[in-house]
Amino acid sequence: xxxxxTDLRQLTDSPDADGWAAWSPDGTRIAFTSRxxxxxxIYIMDADGSEQRNLTNSSDRHDWDADWSPDGTRIxxxxxxxxxxxxxxxxxxPDGGNVINLTNSGIxxxxxDWSPDGTRIAFTSSxxxxxxIYLMDADGSNQVNITxxxxxxxxxxxxxxxxx
Numbered sequence: 001x002x003x004x005x006t007d008l009r010q011l012t013d014s015p016d017a018d019g020w021a022a023w024s025p026d027g028t029r030i031a032f033t034s035r036x037x038x039x040x041x042i043y044i045m046d047a048d049g050s051e052q053r054n055l056t057n058s059s060d061r062h063d064w065d066a067d068w069s070p071d072g073t074r075i076x077x078x079x080x081x082x083x084x085x086x087x088x089x090x091x092x093x094p095d096g097g098n099v100i101n102l103t104n105s106g107i108x109x110x111x112x113d114w115s116p117d118g119t120r121i122a123f124t125s126s127x128x129x130x131x132x133i134y135l136m137d138a139d140g141s142n143q144v145n146i147t148x149x150x151x152x153x154x155x156x157x158x159x160x161x162x163x164x
Contacts, residue, residue: 009049010049011049012032012045014034014036016034016036017035018032018034018035018036018043019032019033019034020032020033020065022066022075024068024072024094025069025070025072027047028047029044029045029046030045030046031043031044031055031068031075031094032045033063033066034054037054038059039060039061039062039082040062040063040064041056041057041063042056042064042066042075042077043055054096055075055092056077056079058079060082061079061082062079062080062084063077063078063079064077064078064080065077065078065110065111065112067112067113067114068094069091069114069138070114070115070117070118072094073094074091074092074094074138075091075092075093075094076091076102076114076121077089077090077091078090078109078110078111080108084108085108086106086107087108087109087110088101088102088104088105089101089103089110089123089140091138100139101140102136102139102140103123103125103140103143105127107126108124108125108126108131109123109125109127109134110123111123111124111155111156113155113156113157113158116161117161120135120136120137120138121135121137122134122135122146122156122157122158123136123156124153124155128145128148130151130152131152132145132146132147132148132153133145133147133156
């Protein structure tokens with residue numbers, strides 16, 4: 001779609017939910033979540049909607065909410081139980097290989113978002129009983145809570161890096 005809302009094109013035609021789309025940094029590919037196979041999975045396609053392929057295959061869990069690393073070499077996403085009561089954060093290569101589990105809290109970790117420089121990932125966790133924002137290094141180390149109040153905090157997002 002153009003910035004003014006014209007040239008709208010449908011890229012998927014799944015009979016079920018497709019969404020949570022994330023553009024690759026170079027604009028050539030889109031990672032997205034689809035429920036076309038019965039549960040949520042991470043897919044990737046070319047920017048024109050062609051070459052759609054499934055990157056994950058978790059029949060007993062949901063894979064969803066993918067985000068590209070700023071250099072386009074990794075995709076972070078959440079793997080959640082079917083009732084979404086528990087989740088962990090994983091990374092993989094854009095071909096679906098080299099999968100690494102970054103969190104293993106046994107509780108709801110999700111909604112990951114790469115920092116603009118690719119060194120950290122912000123995410124939501126319910127480790128303390130309600131949703132809080134956490135940060136971790138891109139390899140999953142140094143996980144730290146950055147919010148702490150009685151209200152739920154969701155969907156972290158980074159401010160873009162601004163050249164000086």
